[in-house]
Amino acid sequence: MVVANKYEMVCGLEVHVELQTKTKIFCGCTTEFGGEQNTHVCPVCLGMPGALPVLNREVVNYAIKAGLALNCEIAEFSKFDRKNYFYPDLSKNYQTSQFDLPICGKGGLEIEVDGEKKWIGITRAHMEEDAGKLVHSGETITTSNASSVDYNRAGVPLLEIVSEPDMRSIPEVLAYLEKLVQILEYTEVSDCRMEQGSVRFDINVSLRPIGSTDLGIRTETKNLNSFSSVRRCMEYEVARQARVLDAGEKVVQETRTWDEGQGVTLTLRSKEEAHDYRYFPEPDLAPLVIDREWVEGIRKTLPELPDARRARLQELGLSAYDAGVITQSKALSDYFDAALSHYGDAKTLANWVMGDVTRLLNSNQCGVVDSPISATQLAELLGLIEKGTISGKIAKSVLEEMYSTSKDASTIVKEKGLAQISDEGALLGIIDEVIAKNPQSVEDYRAGKDRAIGFLVGQIMKATKGQANPGLVNKLLKEKLA
Amino acid sequence: MESVSIGKSISELHELLVHKDISSTELTKAYIKRIQSVDPTLQAYLTVLEEGALAQAAEVDQKIAQGQALKPLEGIPMALKDNMCTEGIRTSCASKMLDKFVPPYNATVTERLRAAGTILLGKLNMDEFAMGSSTENSYFAKTRNPWNLECVPGGSSGGSAVAVAGDEAAFTLGSDTGGSIRQPAAFCGVVGMKPTYGAVSRLGLIAFASSLDQIGPFTKTVKDNALVMNAIAGYDPQDSTSVPYETPDYTKFLVNDIKGLKIGIPREYFGEGIEPEVAKGIQAGIQTLIDLGAEVGECSLPHTEYAIPAYYLIATAEASSNLARYDGVRYGYRADSNDVLGMFKKTRAEGFGQEVKRRIMLGTYALSSGYYDAYYLKAQKVRTLIKQDFDKAFETFDVLLSPTAPTPAFKFGEKSADPLAMYLSDITTVPINLAGIPAISVPAGFVNGLPIGMQLMGKAFGEGSLYRIAYTFEQNTNYHTLKPNLSGEVLTGGSR
Numbered sequence: 010m011v012v013a014n015k016y017e018m019v020c021g022l023e024v025h026v027e028l029q030t031k032t033k034i035f036c037g038c039t040t041e042f043g044g045e046q047n048t049h050v051c052p053v054c055l056g057m058p059g060a061l062p063v064l065n066r067e068v069v070n071y072a073i074k075a076g077l078a079l080n081c082e083i084a085e086f087s088k089f090d091r092k093n094y095f096y097p098d099l100s101k102n103y104q105t106s107q108f109d110l111p112i113c114g115k116g117g118l119e120i121e122v123d124g125e126k127k128w129i130g131i132t133r134a135h136m137e138e139d140a141g142k143l144v145h146s147g148e149t150i151t152t153s154n155a156s157s158v159d160y161n162r163a164g165v166p167l168l169e170i171v172s173e174p175d176m177r178s179i180p181e182v183l184a185y186l187e188k189l190v191q192i193l194e195y196t197e198v199s200d201c202r203m204e205q206g207s208v209r210f211d212i213n214v215s216l217r218p219i220g221s222t223d224l225g226i227r228t229e230t231k232n233l234n235s236f237s238s239v240r241r242c243m244e245y246e247v248a249r250q251a252r253v254l255d256a257g258e259k260v261v262q263e264t265r266t267w268d269e270g271q272g273v274t275l276t277l278r279s280k281e282e283a284h285d286y287r288y289f290p291e292p293d294l295a296p297l298v299i300d301r302e303w304v305e306g307i308r309k310t311l312p313e314l315p316d317a318r319r320a321r322l323q324e325l326g327l328s329a330y331d332a333g334v335i336t337q338s339k340a341l342s343d344y345f346d347a348a349l350s351h352y353g354d355a356k357t358l359a360n361w362v363m364g365d366v367t368r369l370l371n372s373n374q375c376g377v378v379d380s381p382i383s384a385t386q387l388a389e390l391l392g393l394i395e396k397g398t399i400s401g402k403i404a405k406s407v408l409e410e411m412y413s414t415s416k417d418a419s420t421i422v423k424e425k426g427l428a429q430i431s432d433e434g435a436l437l438g439i440i441d442e443v444i445a446k447n448p449q450s451v452e453d454y455r456a457g458k459d460r461a462i463g464f465l466v467g468q469i470m471k472a473t474k475g476q477a478n479p480g481l482v483n484k485l486l487k488e489k490l491a
Numbered sequence: 492m493e494s495v496s497i498g499k500s501i502s503e504l505h506e507l508l509v510h511k512d513i514s515s516t517e518l519t520k521a522y523i524k525r526i527q528s529v530d531p532t533l534q535a536y537l538t539v540l541e542e543g544a545l546a547q548a549a550e551v552d553q554k555i556a557q558g559q560a561l562k563p564l565e566g567i568p569m570a571l572k573d574n575m576c577t578e579g580i581r582t583s584c585a586s587k588m589l590d591k592f593v594p595p596y597n598a599t600v601t602e603r604l605r606a607a608g609t610i611l612l613g614k615l616n617m618d619e620f621a622m623g624s625s626t627e628n629s630y631f632a633k634t635r636n637p638w639n640l641e642c643v644p645g646g647s648s649g650g651s652a653v654a655v656a657g658d659e660a661a662f663t664l665g666s667d668t669g670g671s672i673r674q675p676a677a678f679c680g681v682v683g684m685k686p687t688y689g690a691v692s693r694l695g696l697i698a699f700a701s702s703l704d705q706i707g708p709f710t711k712t713v714k715d716n717a718l719v720m721n722a723i724a725g726y727d728p729q730d731s732t733s734v735p736y737e738t739p740d741y742t743k744f745l746v747n748d749i750k751g752l753k754i755g756i757p758r759e760y761f762g763e764g765i766e767p768e769v770a771k772g773i774q775a776g777i778q779t780l781i782d783l784g785a786e787v788g789e790c791s792l793p794h795t796e797y798a799i800p801a802y803y804l805i806a807t808a809e810a811s812s813n814l815a816r817y818d819g820v821r822y823g824y825r826a827d828s829n830d831v832l833g834m835f836k837k838t839r840a841e842g843f844g845q846e847v848k849r850r851i852m853l854g855t856y857a858l859s860s861g862y863y864d865a866y867y868l869k870a871q872k873v874r875t876l877i878k879q880d881f882d883k884a885f886e887t888f889d890v891l892l893s894p895t896a897p898t899p900a901f902k903f904g905e906k907s908a909d910p911l912a913m914y915l916s917d918i919t920t921v922p923i924n925l926a927g928i929p930a931i932s933v934p935a936g937f938v939n940g941l942p943i944g945m946q947l948m949g950k951a952f953g954e955g956s957l958y959r960i961a962y963t964f965e966q967n968t969n970y971h972t973l974k975p976n977l978s979g980e981v982l983t984g985g986s987r
Contacts, residue, residue, distance in 0.1 A: 059698065293732065
């Protein structure tokens, strides 16, 4: 991205994602979101004297799975370290994390922006524990006169995924994040509920003169929790740095925070105030030895990832755009695949899923996993169209009925008598009637006005309440008038 | 019966209980009476649990009345160092910081001793957060050495050693990070075992230095020691550093025979700083073992001189992090302040004693950016070399032998003004913790009326060999039968 015609942006990201294990990383407490303050706690996650951590093996499984999906090397020997700093939400005043031997090494993923494909490198990914949350009394933090701490979140497992400084524009950053979250969702290592803070982003960004290969001085903005915040924050921060450089000044290397309300980034701490985390190996946990069998066992559980799914759908005849929309979320893609196993026409299915089905779900604010119309039911409905039992137009109203009643399409068609009239004898009677009632149109048609037949077909459909098989009506009418 | 019962070994008391010569309640009362009589002088206890102890004893007596079989430790009164968590009972670490801290859970050792049917008499004094070699760093009290009330009992488990030496408990548990069981055991003339790192669960032991801390028993006899180890050792899935291994019955090693056993004498442990009288006493002990058929030879642990600096870097580095949690937010002492940072600073400034603060600062420095490689990392490398020294020595010898401490107990105040001198007195004990191997201190004579201890060091999980030699030595000497001259009349004159 070219900024102010002078600068190129360089960006790398740290993404913290909560792994959706049932229990915390070092104790048996639930990871469930919410809950009354300090009810999902025990001596371990409260940092009581004498308490000791025991590593939750499921966390390692999830970290390996995410690492494999992100094309990372999985370390054979990994260990935990203590990151020491004082903060009230950190119950031991150190965070058990991984420093020099993370579980996942180099990897990366491919993004696509404006048709251009690009590889974004991942430096590493490591396991660590989440901290608790400060709860401030009073209206705002500035008017608050007391704070309490909720440790329910303390010890929830996190995977911190660190990218290379490979991104050069905000669309690239957003494409990377969308792809990353998509992969994490597909592998089911995280529910990625951003509104609950289960994914958080730290942005490292710097500018440099176009053509330069040196890195500029960067700032790190911490703790963003939505794509739109990332976009707004970066727009602000990039412009701010450009102004600093334009004024002939130096960007200050520092940690900044995003103020959502004001739409600005603010200094959190300068380089001089930066913590010295005094990392050292966690003596309460044994190092982690991960044999290849363990890794291969997990590799076998990897689902088909978004890129592979998209390619498969394109092979089935979907456009790149449609395949992208369908595979955007795993839930929608799973729904599509489930319907596809009962109904073979991928293109028609895609049109319905992206069109009427999505519209119905959206207008009812319903997620696809909770859809009252199952994938099998949708497939059956489309099968009825294909067989000519109902018309596409009738099918739309049947779909709505299915949504509100969860009944099968065939049941609704039967109950409401919506089956298409394809009986020639029955149709011929109606055609004769319509011909008799509309001599002018018949004359017009015979005089070469092709449009007149459309009016006659419309009259026949009207007389059959739309149930006449339109193809058959056309054929029979033309034969009559010939 | 009551008055003559206390002071007996666990196995003797067990027999008395089994034969209904005494009830657990009577025994417990006798110990409580003894505590009331001598502890105002000795000050081994920080908390005495008269009511709870008698309730536990009554349960055991009910079992006896019902004719149920008694486990070896059932009905035996004991006490714990005050850094082992006891649910509902204050666990202070002898610190102002945890003056009012009542844990909501039990340490694994507390659970195991409860399951073994023991009677918990109370919690014992120690150096604050187990940091010290004299118990002078306790926030609460100065524990006295029963053999000479002007002398320290050693540390940091001073209370645990004194309670056994002064007959205030049948046995106690202490913790040993750099000698904190063995040195006070030597100073007080009792048996003290520092098991292999990973043999006894650390869950619920308030951490000083996680990679070095181990819990172990103080007893009057080697047999008692093995009996207590039987109850507390063994894998605990709740402690990730606990080692999954099959615990032997340690009493099986108690044979009065050491013929052919190879004992190595590391020359570095008899060098500078070892008081000649102590060395002489230990030499006499070695002669006894030779006479009993042991094959004794000299060996070398060449990196010993680096053990003290390596130990005081690793232990303080871990401590600086382990003790970070004491900030006044969740439990323990809290100082008032207008803001969080102020509260942290004031709480820690007021809640910790001088020695604890000194070690936190040392450890913080050792881990600081730019110094990590030169201090912490280098110390870890030294640790590896020290381990290799032992591995090499154990290729030739079954067990190594040395004085437990370079001197007998010293006087109050003698070293407390000079922390470095205090640290240097740990030279014979800290290498063992760095190597993670087991070592036991057994009474081996007297110097100027004060006990000295002989230290036996074994291979990892080689506690059995240590017990065998210690037992044989004990069976052929009488040091363990000698008692300090403590009578109520004399003691009431002692000042607190």
